[in-house]
Every structure is written in structure tokens, then in C-alpha cells.
Amino acid sequence: MQNLPNRADGPEGTVSDQGLQAVLDNLDALVYVSDLDTYELLYMNAYGRRIWGDRQGQKCWQVLQGNDGPCSFCTNSKLVGADGEPRPPYIWEFQNILDKRWYQCRDRAIRWTDGRLVRMEITTDITERKEMELALKAAHAKARAAALEDELTGLHNRRAFFELGSQMLKQARRRQAPLAILMFDLDHFKVINDTHGHEAGDAVLRRVGQLLRDRVRESDIAARIGGEEFALLLPDTDEREATELADRMLRLLRTIQVDHRHSLIQPTASFGLAMMGPGEQHLERLLSQADQAMYLSKSRGRDRLSLYPGPSAA
Numbered sequence: 001m002q003n004l005p006n007r008a009d010g011p012e013g014t015v016s017d018q019g020l021q022a023v024l025d026n027l028d029a030l031v032y033v034s035d036l037d038t039y040e041l042l043y044m045n046a047y048g049r050r051i052w053g054d055r056q057g058q059k060c061w062q063v064l065q066g067n068d069g070p071c072s073f074c075t076n077s078k079l080v081g082a083d084g085e086p087r088p089p090y091i092w093e094f095q096n097i098l099d100k101r102w103y104q105c106r107d108r109a110i111r112w113t114d115g116r117l118v119r120m121e122i123t124t125d126i127t128e129r130k131e132m133e134l135a136l137k138a139a140h141a142k143a144r145a146a147a148l149e150d151e152l153t154g155l156h157n158r159r160a161f162f163e164l165g166s167q168m169l170k171q172a173r174r175r176q177a178p179l180a181i182l183m184f185d186l187d188h189f190k191v192i193n194d195t196h197g198h199e200a201g202d203a204v205l206r207r208v209g210q211l212l213r214d215r216v217r218e219s220d221i222a223a224r225i226g227g228e229e230f231a232l233l234l235p236d237t238d239e240r241e242a243t244e245l246a247d248r249m250l251r252l253l254r255t256i257q258v259d260h261r262h263s264l265i266q267p268t269a270s271f272g273l274a275m276m277g278p279g280e281q282h283l284e285r286l287l288s289q290a291d292q293a294m295y296l297s298k299s300r301g302r303d304r305l306s307l308y309p310g311p312s313a314a
């Protein structure tokens with residue numbers, strides 16, 4: 001690999017070429033120069049020569065990435081402006097596919113010894129910092145997921161229901177698409193707890209959660225929003241489709257049998273359905289309408305579905 005020309009002394013305040021060579025070869029970073037058009041390697045400091053040996057004249061994509069053609073992420077086109085002059089440094093991060101380590105690259109076009117513009121890259125190994133960053137990001141994502149999950153059933157919790165649901169409501173309003181909300185509350189759940197114990201009650205809640213997880217579409221939001229209260233937000237679902245789903249859920253719930261200490265617990269639930277009105281802005285109001293419909297089901301004898309009758313009738 002070409003070393004810089006050997007010039008002993010520079011003018012005062014500058015450093016000799018040997019001095020520059022010493023600086024470049026002791027940098028804890030890779031510095032290389034390659035032709036912008038042919039990708040031929042023109043210079044590499046000792047950091048690079050230690051890894052790849054003397055590869056002068058070979059293509060940068062061959063030596064650095066083990067590719068058989070220019071890299072898909074090559075930044076050469078970003079280094080020279082429309083006026084033919086070098087642009088400010090282009091800084092980016094990537095993971096090398098050969099050694100799997102993370103690097104930060106600072107690329108810029110510079111004038112080479114023969115006057116042509118060439119690519120200079122200064123690359124530092126940022127693997128430790130990047131791995132810490134990624135681990136932190138994963139931990140945040142995990143903590144956030146845990147904060148939004150109902151521990152008992154694995155469904156969304158009340159907070160997630162409002163966070164995600166508000167977004168869904170906004171989108172449905174913007175697209176003028178239908179949005180249904182279905183709520184249900186297990187019937188006489190206190191009796192289940194009192195008769196079979198809290199543990200048995202929990203087992204019933206888990207089974208109901210599993211049933212919801214198995215049955216809802218990925219685009220739906222299913223949440224446990226209170227002790228024995230569940231809510232489903234169904235985008236792009238009209239009243240007929242939501243009613244069909246509710247009927248299906250009612251039937252499925254009746255098939256649940258939780259075996260607890262030789263007793264079979266067969267829960268039922270009361271359902272309430274409400275449809276988003278035109279221009280509705282508040283998820284709380286929509287939920288309250290489904291809640292009113294659900295209480296109609298309770299007062300009519302439970303284990304059934306009722307539709308929100310509208311503001312005048314409610």
C-alpha cells in the first residue's frame with residue numbers, strides 16, 4: 001500500500017510527511033482512500049494494513065466487505081455536489097457483515113495528490129457503545145411492553161387500551177371507516193370467587209384471555225380493562241360484523257369449562273356493543289356507551305348481547 005511521499009520538513013507550524021504518517025498509523029481508526037469511480041484502494045493506514053495486509057490496487061468492496069461488486073450502501077454518490085465540489089462529511093453507522101462489528105464512518109471527497117477527487121473514509125469501531133445502546137433499547141422496549149400488558153391474561157391492560165385505542169379512533173375518524181367497541185363483563189364473578197376461591201377466579205380470567213388472544217385479528221385491540229371486564233376495539237368492522245363476532249364470543253364463552261379441585265366452573269358474560277359515531281373524538285365516551293349497553297344485558301338477565309341504543313334511549 002502506498003505510503004505518503006517522504007518530505008522531511010514542512011514550513012513552520014506544519015508537520016513533516018513522516019510526522020503525518022506517524023499520526024495516521026497510530027490512529028485508533030481505519031483511514032482509507034479509494035477512487036470514486038473505479039473503487040481502487042489508493043491508501044490505507046496501519047490500522048487497516050494490520051487487518052487486511054497490503055491490498056493496494058484492489059477494490060474497496062472486495063477487501064473491506066468481501067463483496068463481488070460495489071456495496072449496495074456505497075456512499076460515493078453523496079460525497080460530491082452538483083457543482084463538482086466536495087460536500088460536507090457524510091457520517092453513518094453500520095454493522096460489517098464479515099466481522100459483525102459496528103462502525104461509525106465519516107466519508108468525504110478530498111483532492112488526491114494528482115488533483116482528482118477521491119473518497120476518504122475514517123472509520124471507528126463503536127461496537128461496545130452500539131451494543132450497549134441496543135441492549136438499552138431492547139430493555140426499554142421490554143419494560144414498555146410489560147407496562148402495557150395485563151400480567152394475568154397476557155392481553156393489553158387498561159393503559160394500553162387507551163393509548164393504542166386513541167390512535168385507532170383517530171385513524172378511523174380520519175379514514176371515515178367504521179370502528180366497533182365490544183365490551184363484556186363476566187357474570188356473577190363474585191360468586192365464582194366466593195365459591196371456588198380467588199385462584200379459581202384467576203384461572204377463569206386466564207382462560208377468557210386465551211380465548212380472546214386466539215380469536216381476535218391482529219389489527220384488533222383486546223384488553224382486560226378492569227377486574228372481570230374486557231374490551232375489544234374492532235377497526236373496519238360494521239355493526240353487523242361486530243354483532244356476529246359478539247354472538248360467536250358468547251357461544252365460545254359458554255363452552256369454557258375450568259376444572260378446579262374437582263368442580264367445573266362454567267362462566268358466562270354480558271356483552272355491550274357500540275359503534276363509533278361520526279366525528280367521535282373520545283374513546284372514553286365510546287367505552288361508556290359500550291358500558292351502558294353491557295349493563296342493559298345485565299339487567300335483561302345476563303349472558304347476552306345488547307347494542308347501545310343511542311343517546312336519547314340510554
Ligand SMILES: Nc1nc2c(ncn2[C@@H]2O[C@H](COP(=O)(O)OP(=O)(O)OP(=O)(O)O)[C@@H](O)[C@H]2O)c(=O)[nH]1
Nearest residue numbers: 185186187188189190191193198199201202227228
Ligand atoms: N380472581 C379474581 N377476581 C377478581 C379480579 N378482579 C376483580 N375480581 C373480583 O370480581 C368480582 C366482581 O364482582 P361484582 O362487581 O360484584 O360483579 P359480579 O359478581 O360479576 O356480578 P355481575 O357483574 O353483576 O354479574 C369481585 O369479587 C372482585 O373481587 C381478579 O383479578 N382475579
